[in-house]
Amino acid sequence: MIDLLDLQKHFILTHLKEGDVAVDFTMGNGHDTEFLSKTVGESGHVYAFDVQEMALTSTRKHLSEVGCPENYTLIHDSHHNVKQYVDTKIKAGMFNLGYLPGSDKTVTTMRETTLPAIEAAIDLMDRDAIILVAVYPGHAEGEAEGKMICEYLASLSRYKVCATRINILNSPTSPFFIIIENKP
16 A cells, blocks of 8 residues: 655655755644755755644654754744745745644644645745645545645646645545646
């Protein structure tokens, strides 16, 4: 059976290299931040966003425990404000929508900030870059977010970006992810 998280990492690694800049738009407990940090190495940089202080605390602890290089900036703000903090082109970005794992699930990503964050991410993409968006349609906001994102990306010119959706066909409420790539 295909592991969607492993597949996401496979796609990221076709674009992201040592020395690059990446953004974790939803840091959560820091696992995507860790992956990006170790991939870009000492000479690269990762910016990671979350609106919950608990996420920053958890991520900071996790990155220290797993021995990540100190090549990251943890930002306590919404991902839609990315351009206030990142003023350079990025090679990769990751969105893991929904709620903070281990939380009470009362705080989730929202359409009102997710779409502007994705628009900003696309605008920040360097040549031959990738953005991955993991969507969790098993709850009402996640389903609405997924639909909105798919409609938005379908409206973009294929000459600007290529947007691909990967999902499990016989499990409609399972998570799926979207790959957004631009031309090399």
